[in-house]
Amino acid sequence: MSKVLEVESTLKAPSKHRSPLVSSCYCTKLSICLSLISLSIIFFLIQIQTLKAPSPFSSSSSPSWAFFHQWRDKVLNTSLNFDCSPELKSMVSKLRDSVMFLPLKDLRFAKTATEGHTWFMSSLKDITDDEKFKYLYFPSEASKGRLLCLMGRNIKDGGSNMYALAWPESLPHNATLRRGLTYVSDTYYDYNNLWHGLTTLLPFVRWYIKKGCVAPDRWVLYHWGELRLSVGPWVRKVMEVTFGGLHLEGLEGDGGGPICFEKALVFRHDTEEVNREEELEMLRCKARVFCNVSRGAPVKEIGLTLLLRRGARAFKNESAVVGIFEAVCRKVDGCRLTVAHTDNLTFCDQVKLMSSTDILATAHGAQMTNMIFMDRNSSLMQFFPKGWLELAGEGQYVYQWLASWSGMIYEGTWRDVEGEECPYAKQDLQCFVFYKDGKIGHNETFLMDWTMDVLNRVKKRKVEEASSNSIQPSGCRCG
Structure with a gap:
């Protein structure tokens, strides 16, 4: 039966436990020390006796001194000749085994x-x-x-x-x-x-x-x-x-x-x-330093990035979605639209793009993790294929959590409701697999109104932040 290690609830500094290898000879060494202390006391008493009753003979030839030397030699020889290495080696071997x-x-x-x-x-x-x-x-x-x-x-x-x-x-x-x-x-x-x-x-x-x-x-x-x-x-x-x-x-x-x-x-x-706000702030800062990227988009500019996927969870009509974002962006002063695919960007390309992005619009997927390189108070728009709301469980909310940890604003979702029905009746797992990597449709009216609302809110927020003269921290933690 394996031994269960009971661990305390807080980590303390390592205690200075006596090593089992040292304690194996501890009793013997203690007895030797006590003998040497006794020897010193006897020597001291002999010295007192010598001072009280001086002898015409040399102290080295007196009975007291002869006894002292004899006893001292016996004790020292015992301590010097004692060898506990076999016991130590045996204990080490047993502990290893x-x-x-x-x-x-x-x-x-x-x-x-x-x-x-x-x-x-x-x-x-x-x-x-x-x-x-x-x-x-x-x-x-x-x-x-x-x-x-x-x-x-x-x-x-x-x-x-x-x-x-x-x-x-x-x-x-x-x-x-x-x-x-x-x-x-x-x-x-x-x-x-x-x-x-x-x-x-x-x-x-x-x-x-x-x-x-x-x-x-x-x-x-x-x-x-x-x-x-x-x-x-x-x-x-x-x-x-x-x-x-x-x-x-x-x-x-x-x-x-x-x-x-x-x-x-x-x-x-x-x-x-x-909550991981402190850790993510450090990652953002260090990545920007590594990639030689300055902080954020200019105040008078609103960086809108449409980050596209290929294959799983791509838009059914990508060109139409891009056209809607272009049309809305033209109606808002200062809006700058960037359309990119994640599979042709280097790490620093992604850091640079996200650092100049105020609004990220993208489908659910791992590429959304790049939001950690965006400024705090940036915005996120997320898109889902059919079936995710009913079947995906809490996994569909992970990027909403990440936005919160990163100090960003989650602007909501578009969930496609059009498409094939799951052929596996009452089989939630099989149905989720069926829907998981589906393509995403869109509603033009909804998408135009949603994008316009987000752009106007971000524009207002950037003006307010600029007028507040808030001081941005300089340097990275653990820099």
Whole structure:
């Protein structure tokens, strides 16, 4: 039966526990110290006696001194000849042998992997801070000073990858110690999708800010306990820009055994419900600095961007939708329309475009994650194909949450109601799959009125913001 590590609710500084290797000889050393103290006291009493009754003979030839030297030599010889190294070696060997490796993915909790008891490192209890973030940290008082060790490089079966805790003096046989700070992440989704990659990254950004901007030396990434050795290009670039580089650990040890980490931070829960305004502000700032982009669109200009998709959730009549936005934009002084597809933009192209965008109009999809590079108080217009409202669940609201976290204004949605009916009666999952990547139709009158209303509100807001002379912060956090 695996031992369950009870972790306290707050992370404290690692306590200075007595090492089990030191305590093995502690009693013997204590007795030697007491003997030496006694020896000093006897010496002091002899000195007093000598002063009270001086002898015509040399002190070295007196019975008292002879006894003293004899006793001293016996004690010192005992202390010098005592060798506890065999006992220490035996204790180290036993501790190494007792390190217990458990599966990273515990299938007993497969049904609660995204809520409740997680299946990743299931024997370890989370630390929860005052902002409801849940994490693990090693070594700590919670881990009793032990380090995190990982073993296995399987990319298809998380149950075959293992973890254990071990004291630094008695790491498992053939273990390799990685110095510095390691970030360990497990996600239920993936590291390629912009949205899922971002939400997995944000808890680490928060920790980075709160802990004095100390960047990790490496990352260990898991998906369902399966090792991941790459991330999507957009996610990689955000990680590099934020932390000054990215090194993904492949868990290849020098001795072919487990890899242990001097310091390790583990996040294994999605935290989409937590406000992330501070973290997103830092990402926005660092991305703009990296791409040499100035802040926002000019006050007298309203940047309206129509960001189009190809394939899934594209507009049924793209040219007609573009024509409607062009017609409305011409009616508003200062409106500048940009039409772009996400699949032909570099990372910095996306940062530059979003930095000059006051209004983003686009269909539901990962490209919407780029809104984090827009100014605060910018606006978002979102489009959905048929079937999403009834069948998509809370996933349809994730970009509304992101807009809120980023300090932006969500201007509402257009939901297409035209199209084929689902052929799978009363089968919600099959019907959602049927509708999920459908094309999006439009209503010309609604779209023209909606776009005009948003443009007028943004124009008024920009004038008010300019007249308020609000001071924009300079420099980035952890810059």
